[in-house]
Amino acid sequence: MSSALPATNLPGAIPTLNSRGFMLEALDEYATEFAAVAGQAHHEVLDMGCAYGVATLAALDKGAKVCACDMEPAHLNILTERAKPEHKAALRTVVGLLPDVEFSAQSFDAILASRVIHFLTGDDIRITLRKMFNWLTPGGKLFLVVDTPYMPGWNSIVPSYETKKAAGEPWPGFIPDFASVRRTSAGDPPAPEFLNTLDPDILARECKAAGFDVQRASFFGLQRLGKDSNGREHAGCMAVKPISV
Ligand SMILES: C[S@@+](CC[C@H](N)C(=O)[O-])C[C@H]1O[C@@H](n2cnc3c(N)ncnc32)[C@H](O)[C@@H]1O
Structure with a gap:
């Protein structure tokens, strides 16, 4: 089995094998905090x-002891090969699809879902966040990172998103026919059928509705773009499961 990452023509972004965008090689502020919390868990x-x-x-x-979950088994095979020999015992991989995947109640001290829940409908995001609440130990932390409407590849939707948001629509960044909107470059993986782009307000609203205390929700820039970032390509949220629920 090869541990080689797939080739990329976008430095810092590795294409997924299942048309679900790219893995970014640089940790953002939310993933960095997740790793630090994980090390103390x-x-x-x-x-x-x-x-x-x-x-x-x-x-x-x-x-940390890490359960790494993804819908695509080939991703997990590569991850397993990439892990250092001395870390293999602390790594568990699970093939699982949101929102159906199940874990035991109160089994994790922290959860990161980085750039994955925007592949879900609003209803499935709600199911997912309630499940994650159940999977966390009391005091456990949830870190969410998502793509927003302000990503250069699909920012043509910004006027419609802003109009729908101002009108109070719950999922104003939902793009039903994503392939028709996305600007593509040579070598891009095929597009998923839809993308539910999100923002900090929506993340905070849905985390609160699932029972979490929201500590922070913010836009932040796509690091790979450097000075060309508009500072809003991504949104993140850090939320805590209250000790007594
Ligand atoms: C854009 S990549 C993000 C990878 C990495 N977390 C990051 O932030 O760079 C999305 C990953 O989520 C997985 N994924 C997408 N939809 C999923 C779902 N419904 N259930 C489980 N995994 C999913 C994909 O297979 C892919 O590996």
Whole structure:
């Protein structure tokens, strides 16, 4: 089995093998905090939608026990091969599809879902966040990162998103026919059928509705773009499961 990552023509972004975008090789502020929290955790942590494990490997380096979950088994095979021999015992891989995947209640001290829940409908995001609440130990932390409407590849939707948001639509960044909207470059993986681009307000609203205390929700820039970033290509949220629920 090869541990080689697939070739890319976008430095810092590795294409997935299942048309679900790219894994970004640089950790953002939310994934960095997840890895630090994971290193101090008593129980296992969950990296949901881990792809080839950029955050999983960082958490393992910090001494964490990590459950790495992804819908695509080939991603997990590559991740397993990439893990250092001394970290293999601390790594568990699970093939699982949101929102159906199940884990035991109160089994994780932290969960990262980085750039995965925008592949779900609004209803499935709600199911997913309630499940994640159940999977976390009391005091456990949830880190979410998503793509927003302001990504250059599909920012033609921004006027419609802003109009729908102002009108109070719950999922104003939902793009039903994503292939017809996405600007493509040579070598891009095929597009998923739809993309539910999100923003910090929506993340905070849905985390609160699932029972979490929201600590922080923000836009932030796609690091790969450097000075060309508009500072809003991504959104993140850090939320805590209250100790007494
Ligand atoms: C855009 S990549 C993000 C990878 C990495 N977490 C990051 O932030 O760079 C999305 C990953 O989520 C996985 N994924 C997408 N939809 C999923 C779902 N419904 N259930 C589980 N995994 C999913 C894909 O297979 C892919 O590996």
